[in-house]
Amino acid sequence: MKLSEDPRIIATRNLALDAAQNILQEEGVLAVTHGAVSKATGISRSTLYRHWPRLEAMRNDAFLRAATSPNFAPMTNGPLRTDLGWMMGKLTTALNETPWGHVAPQVIAAAATDKQARAVIEGFMKDRIASLEDVFVAARARGELREGTPVRQLIEMAIAVPYFRKLIAGLPLDQEWLDSHVDLIYRLATLPPK
Amino acid sequence: MKLSEDPRIIATRNLALDAAQNILQEEGVLAVTHGAVSKATGISRSTLYRHWPRLEAMRNDAFLRAATSPNFAPMTNGPLRTDLGWMMGKLTTALNETPWGHVAPQVIAAAATDKQARAVIEGFMKDRIASLEDVFVAARARGELREGTPVRQLIEMAIAVPYFRKLIAGLPLDQEWLDSHVDLIYRLATLPPK
DNA sequence: ATCGCTATGCAACAGATTGTTCTATAGTGA
DNA sequence: TCACTATAGAACAATCTGTTGCATAGCGAT
Numbered sequence: 001m002k003l004s005e006d007p008r009i010i011a012t013r014n015l016a017l018d019a020a021q022n023i024l025q026e027e028g029v030l031a032v033t034h035g036a037v038s039k040a041t042g043i044s045r046s047t048l049y050r051h052w053p054r055l056e057a058m059r060n061d062a063f064l065r066a067a068t069s070p071n072f073a074p075m076t077n078g079p080l081r082t083d084l085g086w087m088m089g090k091l092t093t094a095l096n097e098t099p100w101g102h103v104a105p106q107v108i109a110a111a112a113t114d115k116q117a118r119a120v121i122e123g124f125m126k127d128r129i130a131s132l133e134d135v136f137v138a139a140r141a142r143g144e145l146r147e148g149t150p151v152r153q154l155i156e157m158a159i160a161v162p163y164f165r166k167l168i169a170g171l172p173l174d175q176e177w178l179d180s181h182v183d184l185i186y187r188l189a190t191l192p193p194k
Numbered sequence: 195m196k197l198s199e200d201p202r203i204i205a206t207r208n209l210a211l212d213a214a215q216n217i218l219q220e221e222g223v224l225a226v227t228h229g230a231v232s233k234a235t236g237i238s239r240s241t242l243y244r245h246w247p248r249l250e251a252m253r254n255d256a257f258l259r260a261a262t263s264p265n266f267a268p269m270t271n272g273p274l275r276t277d278l279g280w281m282m283g284k285l286t287t288a289l290n291e292t293p294w295g296h297v298a299p300q301v302i303a304a305a306a307t308d309k310q311a312r313a314v315i316e317g318f319m320k321d322r323i324a325s326l327e328d329v330f331v332a333a334r335a336r337g338e339l340r341e342g343t344p345v346r347q348l349i350e351m352a353i354a355v356p357y358f359r360k361l362i363a364g365l366p367l368d369q370e371w372l373d374s375h376v377d378l379i380y381r382l383a384t385l386p387p388k
Numbered sequence: 389a390t391c392g393c394t395a396t397g398c399a400a401c402a403g404a405t406t407g408t409t410c411t412a413t414a415g416t417g418a
Numbered sequence: 419t420c421a422c423t424a425t426a427g428a429a430c431a432a433t434c435t436g437t438t439g440c441a442t443a444g445c446g447a448t
Contacts, residue, residue, distance in 0.1 A: 027224075044398070109299045112296070121362065122364070184382065187385065240426075
């Protein structure tokens with residue numbers, strides 16, 4: 001058997017990372033310490049040091065746990081307006097209802113100095129961009145997009161606004177906003193040539 | 195004379211806040227402590243405690259210093275495309291060349307729990323939105339905008355993308371990007387009715 | 389049920405950091 | 419020159435960090 005399958009290890013690890021993620025989103029990266037997690041969970045400090053001898057590793061695991069989110073398999077049956085609405089709905093839900101929405105600002109702040117935090121963000125963004133790209137590629141294959149549509153730019157806009165609203169401006173991502181946002185992106189995508 | 199005019203106080207305060215701002219952007223909010231600033235500046239800890247008995251106040255002063263930026267007086271002579279380019283250029287420059295571009299992620303992360311950090315962000319955003327609003331209002335007065343143009347939504351998009359690129363995605367804000375971004379916003383603003 | 393194996397809890401420790409208070413020194417304005 | 423006060427520095431208890439050694443309890447296998 002693999003060592004990591006010992007149920008005691010699993011339990012300790014899960015309990016610790018849940019608490020770490022909590023501390024991360026409520027007090028910031030630097031507050032995630034062996035001592036703080038120990039106090040929050042009842043796990044003894046020495047045990048936590050055994051699991052994560054380097055504090056950085058524990059923080060990174062907390063990042064990763066928060067960034068892990070449900071599958072983003074794109075729907076590309078068309079029409080574009082429908083696919084777009086579905087994908088943006090998924091993205092909005094992830095920001096609204098998973099820990100990522102709360103932890104992301106902390107990870108972003110940590111990315112200034114922490115390579116692993118930056119890697120977490122880049123991986124996350126790459127996924128989102130790829131999902132939307134699939135939607136646009138399928139739309140183009142169906143002939144819904146004219147030549148020269150700035151797909152990358154549209155994708156960036158589609159993602160930037162909800163992130164900006166949620167993480168930076170502190171504005172809600174509700175259904176009404178979502179509809180008008182998707183509508184604007186869609187109109188931009190199907191704009192006649194200049 | 196006012197106590198605060200003693201040159202020793204001014205000097206100590208400036209030196210300390212410069213260092214605090216530096217630590218803020220490089221190591222995060224929680225790293226800004228009396229001890230860290232003392233070590234960075236040579237100012238003795240006891241002096242720093244005299245200036246800011248509460249650590250929170252020192253951090254907030256560091257936030258404010260970073261968020262203070264050059265005047266954003268809008269240019270509203272028209273045409274809209276020109277005004278828009280000018281304003282977005284100012285916003286981009288501020289993100290690229292002032293401390294705000296580096297400190298903002300830390301302030302945003304701190305805003306999760308720190309009311310003053312949130313106030314700093316909200317004030318900053320309100321300024322930016324108001325500046326762009328002036329541009330659109332002037333354009334409407336000149337008859338450049340049709341009725342029903344979703345100005346608030348356009349402003350949000352205009353601001354969201356550069357913030358997203360710079361703070362979240364880690365992408366550059368160069369001239370080429372700026373031109374195509376302004377172009378897209380302009381086309382959206384002057385879109386024919388559905 | 390028993391027996392190795394090992395993860396955990398607990399206590400102890402040095403070193404660093406924090407918040408506080410005191411005194412001596414040095415810069416300030418009159 | 420003189421009174422005032424900001425600063426530096428030292429000392430202190432309290433807390434936090436990183437590490438180690440040992441006893442206990444849970445695990446899988448026989």
